[in-house]
Amino acid sequence: MKDDNKPISRKAFMQELRSYRNGSITRRHFMGVTGLGTAMAVMGGTMPAFLPSRARAQEIGDRVVLATWPNYHDPANFDKFAEMTGAYSQVNVFGSNEEMLAKIQAGGSGWDVFVPTNYAIPTYVDADLIEPLDLSKIPNYDAAAFDPRFAEAGTINGTVYAVPKNWGTTGIAFNSDKTGGVVDSWKTFFDGARDQFDGRVMVHDYQLTTIGNALVYHGFSFNSVDPAELAQAEKLLIDVKPHLYAISSDYQPAMRNGDAWLTMCWTGDGKQMHTDIPEIGFALGKEGGEIWSDYYAIPKDAPHKEAAYALINFLLDPEVNKAEALAHGYPVADSRTNAMLPEELLNDPILYPAAEELDALEFGAAVTLTDPNRAELMARFKSA
Amino acid sequence: MAMTPSRARGLLLTPAGLWYAALLLLPLAVVLIFSFGERSPIGGYAPGFTFAQYANLPARFAAFRNTLTLAPIGTLAALLIAYPLAYFLAVKVTPKWKTLLLVLVIVPFWTSILIRSYAWIFLLGGKGIPALLAHLGLEDIRLLNTPFAVLVGIVYGYLPLMVFPIYVALEKLDKRLLEASADLGTPPWRSFLQITLPLSMPGVLTGCMLVFILLMGEFLIPAILGGGKVFFVGNALVDLFLQSRNWAFGSAVAVALVVVMLVVVALYSRAVKRFGATRDDTGLM
């Protein structure tokens, strides 16, 4: 607001105070024109403890709502963000991009930041549900530092709608004590579910990966929307269903306490579980599967947009992102962050499988999100 | 109030009437209209007139089957567990303890069913009851994410709703009847069958009705304890609106659920009338 340093006459001060009291100007404006803001800022600068976090919170509000995925952040970072800005983060967790889209479509999701996957972004743009990003408010986003393979899906027709969070793969986590060794194929996964791993296998509550990997089992594309191929995938899934432990995208608790032995699994969950429980391993299906990249984006009707930008910017700070990467165990596409990560993480075969293993994987295609047959197939599978 | 002129009656009824019109009749009408529409390409609703959604209903057959088997079984199980407790509270307990014990039955009902259900995840999971059973030599018992787990959750969640109406009915029972019967040398089990049970029937029927109605629309307990495998119609509905975004088909499933419910309730009321039971106490039927 205007010039903060200009002195203000007594009369003008009183006038401003009155309008502040009766609510016709905001506190921020009041503090700005009267110079009180400067005074507070100076005091805050010299005596950090003196300045309550509230004073700074005026700028972005005291809250920000994040819609994200399970086990996807370092909780300490949100505490740090609250300390720095006075804005608390509410973290809502979803199990599929479909669920996020449904919530936004129904109006008034109340989210400020959400984390769509590469293939979902075009749909949000087409439906005009997502905000073009003002990159000047995200100075920590340095496009040059990102591997374009994992950043390009955020830009559509030259407009940046989303900035990259991290990437990963969808593979198989197995408890080798129980499975008797590495499980690295969808064939073993789905056949074993009906045989030696009966009642111990989990699949995602997520059409893209559950249907996708059933397609891959049959040798089809992960992204197929061909009715005949989908029919074969459905047959497999319905056949397997009675033998599953559960259909859920939050599989860590069941894997950790030994109830489940085998699950479809995202890279970072595999890494997190492997770190705590060495006998749980992670492998890619050798027939193929998904490689993906997640992004930060802001819904059109986000109630706290300034806070949304601040949070995204904060999370993209290489130092903060390093803590995120250490907590979530997904590979980050930001070379600045990678420069700070320990050597063994950058050489970890779970995060960075051999290049030829990645070759078999596919990025999700936008059509799978809106294809009515895939959506209905998944719903039928679950209610079967 | 018998003298109130009809103008005053009209005024008193207007707010309730408007409320029902805006938030009961209008929403139900929208569901009915949408059930003849189509799914829009990116999800949601697109206007249209088609019976395709109803034609697709067999795709949710399993959900209806699960609901129509687990809801009666759950109701019956709750009844079998609740009846002896209600009997105990109404007949055996001294007045001094009665209030406390009754309150103890309601208290769980006053706490979020969400939190209560989720406690069963620990109890039924591998580290809970199955681990205890393993000590007894029963290896490899799986409870969580099975229909059994959902039944446990159902009985647990709705037990107080079953206990109360039965208790109220048994409480009204004239104990002198039982004494007279005993004096005449009738064995207790016979008195129970001939006197207690018939007189408690209104309570039993009310309790069953209440629990059954709630179970027909159940979503939460199967969602928490069924691991996505034990699907009720409620779960299918949530899925259609919050995952596959098919408002038209979802509306058709909702209409079907309401119709099935009305049919079952009508059959039930008829059966009740045939057994000669009187009107129940809640005014529900």
Place this chain on the structure above:
Amino acid sequence: MRLYALAVYAFLYLPICIIALFSFSEGRSAASMQGFTFDWYLRALKNPFVMEALWTSVRVAFLSAFMATVVGTMAALALTGMHGRVRKMFDLLVQIAVMIPGIVIGIATLIALVTVFDLVNPWFEPATGWKLSLGTGSLIGAHGMFTMSLVVLLVRGRMETLDHALIEASSDLGATPFGTFRQVTLPQILPAVLAGFLLAFTFSFDDFIIAFFVAGAETTLPIYVFSSIRRGVTPEINAIGTMVMVASLTILIFAQVLLRRTQAQPRR
């Protein structure tokens, strides 16, 4: 018999005890007991989202219960002793409202309101500066619609057992209809009205399924708990659950005492 009762009570309370017990665990996992701490309670009380969700729940429950009680009582008064088509129609509405599953109410309200708002907002928003959306208003409306029906059932039931001679006597003695209501009818139906309010409050406070659909951007406590359960449970949720339980219990006992007093005073 006594043993059986004991077993049922154990069944009812075992899960609740487990929740309470784990709320004191030091570890992050909510599924095992490590150490003893009150930290999770402090964390929950300091967490603005928990507090705001609680506040939203209380506000919605109070307002919806209050409106439902007033409107429901009015309707019950009018319906008593009434015959004919209007009475039949209202009886039917009350029955439908009570019988239709909450999930159908939630979904129906959601799609109806979203559709209506989409139609209305293009001219309503520029005209008033307000954009209609789901939130506290739709929560109160949907909860109140259901609980109003419970109030009608309760109060009407009470009205039917009422001593009508008293009411007639009162108006014969020249009391205005309102005077009769205040001095004769109200004291007699008060227990039912209060019970209706409490029932309505509890329903709204505990409801998850309707709120899940119509809350829009608002978060009630059950919605918060549900999404936290999905996030991987920490003992914080156990602490919240325990606190809500203790609070409900306090209100319940308080209400019991209150009800007993109001019941005891007018008679005997």
